[in-house]
Amino acid sequence: MTEECRSLKPLENDAYQVVTEVVTHKINHIPIYKGDFASLSPKVQRFIAEKAELMNPSGIYICDGSQKEFDTIVDKLVERGVLTPLKAYENCYLCRTDPRDVARVESKTWMVTKDKYDSVCHTPEGVRPIMGQWMSEEQFGKELDNRFPGCMAGRPMYVVPFSMGPIGGPLSKIGIELTDSSYVVLCMKIMTRMGAKVLEALGDQDFVRCIHSVGLPRPVRQKVINHWPCNPEKVMIAHRPKEREIWSFGSGYGGNSLLGKKCFALRIACNIGYDEGWLAEHMLIMGITNPEGKERFVAAAFPSACGKTNLAMLTPTVPGWKIRVVGDDIAWMKFGEDGRLYAINPEAGFFGVAPGTSHKTNAMAMETFQKNSIFTNVAETADGEYFWEGLEKELRQQKGWSEEQLHNLEITNWLGDRWHVGDEGKAAHPNSRFTCPASQCPIIHPDWEAPQGVPIDAIIFGGRRPEGVPLVFESFSWQHGILVGALVKSEATAAAEHVGKQVMHDPMAMRPFMGYNYGRYLQHWLDLGKAPHKAPKIFHVNWFRETSDHKFLWPGFGDNIRNDIAVETAIGYVPKRGSINLEGLPRLDWNELMSIPKSYWEEDIDESKHFLESQVGSDLPSEIQQELDNLEKRIHAL
Ligand code: OXD
Ligand code: MN
Numbered sequence: 001m002t003e004e005c006r007s008l009k010p011l012e013n014d015a016y017q018v019v020t021e022v023v024t025h026k027i028n029h030i031p032i033y034k035g036d037f038a039s040l041s042p043k044v045q046r047f048i049a050e051k052a053e054l055m056n057p058s059g060i061y062i063c064d065g066s067q068k069e070f071d072t073i074v075d076k077l078v079e080r081g082v083l084t085p086l087k088a089y090e091n092c093y094l095c096r097t098d099p100r101d102v103a104r105v106e107s108k109t110w111m112v113t114k115d116k117y118d119s120v121c122h123t124p125e126g127v128r129p130i131m132g133q134w135m136s137e138e139q140f141g142k143e144l145d146n147r148f149p150g151c152m153a154g155r156p157m158y159v160v161p162f163s164m165g166p167i168g169g170p171l172s173k174i175g176i177e178l179t180d181s182s183y184v185v186l187c188m189k190i191m192t193r194m195g196a197k198v199l200e201a202l203g204d205q206d207f208v209r210c211i212h213s214v215g216l217p218r219p220v221r222q223k224v225i226n227h228w229p230c231n232p233e234k235v236m237i238a239h240r241p242k243e244r245e246i247w248s249f250g251s252g253y254g255g256n257s258l259l260g261k262k263c264f265a266l267r268i269a270c271n272i273g274y275d276e277g278w279l280a281e282h283m284l285i286m287g288i289t290n291p292e293g294k295e296r297f298v299a300a301a302f303p304s305a306c307g308k309t310n311l312a313m314l315t316p317t318v319p320g321w322k323i324r325v326v327g328d329d330i331a332w333m334k335f336g337e338d339g340r341l342y343a344i345n346p347e348a349g350f351f352g353v354a355p356g357t358s359h360k361t362n363a364m365a366m367e368t369f370q371k372n373s374i375f376t377n378v379a380e381t382a383d384g385e386y387f388w389e390g391l392e393k394e395l396r397q398q399k400g401w402s403e404e405q406l407h408n409l410e411i412t413n414w415l416g417d418r419w420h421v422g423d424e425g426k427a428a429h430p431n432s433r434f435t436c437p438a439s440q441c442p443i444i445h446p447d448w449e450a451p452q453g454v455p456i457d458a459i460i461f462g463g464r465r466p467e468g469v470p471l472v473f474e475s476f477s478w479q480h481g482i483l484v485g486a487l488v489k490s491e492a493t494a495a496a497e498h499v500g501k502q503v504m505h506d507p508m509a510m511r512p513f514m515g516y517n518y519g520r521y522l523q524h525w526l527d528l529g530k531a532p533h534k535a536p537k538i539f540h541v542n543w544f545r546e547t548s549d550h551k552f553l554w555p556g557f558g559d560n561i562r563n564d565i566a567v568e569t570a571i572g573y574v575p576k577r578g579s580i581n582l583e584g585l586p587r588l589d590w591n592e593l594m595s596i597p598k599s600y601w602e603e604d605i606d607e608s609k610h611f612l613e614s615q616v617g618s619d620l621p622s623e624i625q626q627e628l629d630n631l632e633k634r635i636h637a638l
Contacts, residue, residue, distance in 0.1 A: 033156055035062020041204040044176060048159055051178050051211055056150045057157035063185060065161075065195015073182050082183065082227045083374070087384025090371040094380055095183060096416060097253055098225040100232040102377060103431045104255040104262065104304075106512045108235040110135040111267070113242060121519050121619040130615060131507060131514040135238060143236055147215060147249045154218025155180040161199045161207075162192035164265050164332075164346035168201045169451030171332050171344045173272065175208035177259050181229075181252045184212060186374060190435050191349040192260045208244045208268055210259035215250040226416070228252060239263060241271035241515055253376075254351060254433060265330045265346045267515035274516060274524050278334035282509045284312040285327040285343050285454065287445050291320030299331045299343055299536075300460035301509035303490040305431070309352040313364035313443060318581060324445040325364070326454055327438075328352065333456060339534040342453035347438070354378050354432045355389040359398075364443050369436035377432035379419065382410035388428035392421055462541040463490030463506060468600035469542040471593050473572035478529035481538025482522060483627040484572070487608050488540075505611055519619020526623050540572065569596055570634035598638040605635050 030052050037045065037060070052060055063069060074093065077083040083093040111119035112135045119134040135143070158179050165172025177188060188194050215231030216224070235250035246263045248256055255262035269280035283299040290296075302308045312328040327345025336342045350368060354375065357365055369375075379387040387409075395401050395409070406421045413419035414429045421427075438444055447454055461484055475481035485508045492504050505511065507518065514521065529535035566573030574594055582588055609628060612620055 030057065031059040033059040033061045035060070035064065035159065037062065040199065041202065043204060043206060044161075044199070044202070047176065047209055048157075048178065052157060054148055055152040055157065055178075055180075055211075055213060056217075057152035057180060058154050059156050060159060061156045062159045063161070063189075063195055065189060065193075065197070069195075070186060070189050073186055077182060077186075080227055084380070085384070086375065086380065086386055089373075089385075092369070092371060092373045092375065092386075094378065094386070095374060095376045096226045096228070096414060097377055098228040098230050098232075099415060099429075100225075101228065101230040101251050101253045101256075102429050103253065104512065105235050105237065105251060107133075108250075109133060109237040109512070110140070110239065111515060112137060112140040112238050112240045117517055117619075118241075119516060121517055121615060122617045124614060124617060127614045130505065131511055131518045132516075140238055140240075143238070144247060147234055147236060148211070148213065148247070151213045151215055151217050151249070152180040155214075156182075158182065158185045160185055160188050160194060161196075161202065162188055162194040162260050163198045163201065164192060164260055164269070165344050166449045166451045167193050167197055169344065171278070171334055171342075171453060172346070172451070173208065173264075173269065174198055174202050174205070175210050175260055175264050177210035177212055179212040179257070181212065181214050181257060183252055183374075184257050187258050187349075187351075187435050188260060190372070190374065190437055191258055191347055191351060193348055206244070208246070208264050210246045210248075210264065212246075212248045212257050212259055213250075214252050214257075237263065239267050239515065241268055244268055244272070254431075258351070261330070261347065261351065262513055265332070266510070266513035269332060269346070270510075270513075270515040270521065273332070274520070277528065278332065279525070279528065280515075281331050281333065282329065282513055283327075283331040283343075283459075284308045284325070284329065285331050285345055285456070286312050286314075287324040287326065287447075287454065289322040289324070296457040297326070297343070297454045298458045298460060299333065299456050300462065300541075301485065301488070302462050303464075303488070303504075303506040303509045304512070305353050306462065306464055306490055306509075309350060309365060310357070310362045313362055313441065315363055317584070324443050325438075325441055326445045326448045331456075332453075334453070335528060335533040336452070336455075339532050341456045341533070341536055343456050344451070344453040345438070345448060349435060349437050350441070351433055351435050353430075354386070354434050355426075355428050355430055357388070357434070358390045358394050360394065361390065364441055365434070365436075368438070368441040369434045370440075372440065373434055373436035375432070375434050377414040377429040378434075379411050379413045379427035381412075386434075387411050388432060389426060389430075456536050458537045458539060459485075460539045460541055461485045461488050461509070462543075463488050463509070465489065465491075465503070465542045468597055468604065469540070470571075470574050470596060471543060472539060472541045473569070473574045474566055475538040475540070475572050478535040478538065479526060479623050480572070480627050480631075482525050482529075483624055483631065484538060484540050485525075486522060486612070486624065505615070517619055519616045519621060522616070522624055523621045526621055570601065570638050571596060571631070596638070598635070601635045601638065605632050 086092040110133050113119045116134045120129040120132050123129050160177040163174050214229040216229040231250035238247045246259050273280045283301045285299050287295050287297050309328040312325045314323045331343045333343040375386050381387050411419045413427050475484050489503050490506050567576045
């Protein structure tokens, strides 16, 4: 390990004098391009100085988070060809990445802890843990030395102070991201509360340290594709949870580079939550108001790219109901003094999957990104509009276009090539994204920035399950609900590097985002739900069940608002026939949608037992083991 690496963890309570000396010495040869370095707290100064010394940027740019700063960076990126204005909208831009850098890279994502079992469970010999990958501190030191020294040469280092959650809120936390990507700065401005106000709120407290580099120092010896520097061979996303530190190298894309999101708000935050007694979860938060005007809040966990954003902004088909969104991806939840669970959305923007988003599937998201948004790896029409798979139908309908007109539409696909509807390949990358301010959503909840959060009445787990799993069931208890969450499975999606449609385990929808030993995580959930806390009800949903000829049995998201009165089954309470308002759905096959096929569930319970034994092993809490045994008995008695 180099000297820099050994001194990564700043000393607590370092005297200001000493820090200033160290800092002045270290930044001497690196100019400050923007910002008042001397006004920063000693901890922040020291962080910047040490990392600048390590990564050797051309200069330091301390972001103030202003609109002027955003516009200046945008102008520069447009000039360089990194961003293209989408002329049809106000202040919207298209960005095309290097086609090798298009998704989160789970295989290169690590938790670094002294004790391996702080990160992963005691799995049997030869079993690779799927909930988190562990790297030793020694190995991490080597990997760091092999990447970060000098990695920002010739590029500015942006200092991005950001708050996850409303600035100064009791559940909010502050991070500082150092990055050599100006695209990341723009996205962080949309996705978080970012800039000078955050530093004011920080004072001289500690913060989560986020270090990000695209990993391509100048002079660049490789060809830079689409003006998108990256280093796919050397990608590493490493977390040091004890040190509250994130090191990301080689990718500029999404969750790999916007470190406030998956890295901080899930992997690091679930560690902070474990220590402080709260939960950081991969969940949307929405308010549902019934025709009588009573509102209830729900948090729902679905694996990546299963439609959380669409559900969070659902337009109900049943009259009189209203949905309002608080968050579409992450929930930080803490039991309040009144015993209820309160949740905040730590983010300030939506980073949603573009393909499949349309006025039919998510009109509210479409409204949200009409201005001030960045589109990454989508296609563009000759009129300066965005385009992706799923928008054909509305062009036909809205513009009244014939098939021929549609085919003649001149499109530049995400790779920058000419493309027409009906041509081979895709217009947009399946994981192409919109990044837009949540405040622009027409159905954003008025309390979405309430610092104390909103009270959660129900938690929902779900996934893409083509067979066997009914539309909805309620767990018997908090403990049983945790088992239900622990057994979430879903078809793989394009959000990460997995290919094919295989059904994968994604416990609590947290498989790629677990920050510590998953057995302890389950125990933490169990403990928090005990009295005097009033634990919310837990449900499981599946609107991806298919008929034998692979058609969805449930018509669509807008229909997820219908009512429920339950009947007890082996896996939980399911709604009684007749209890859900099915008006307008004459062809719905209720029996197929709600059935619990014995043979399917017998196989499933064997597989689930095997999964928990092999993946959680001796770390499985006894209460969950008990729930599992009970579930098995009920299934055999079916
Ligand atoms: C996301 C993801 O981007 O889950 O939200 O991958
Ligand atoms: Mn997500």
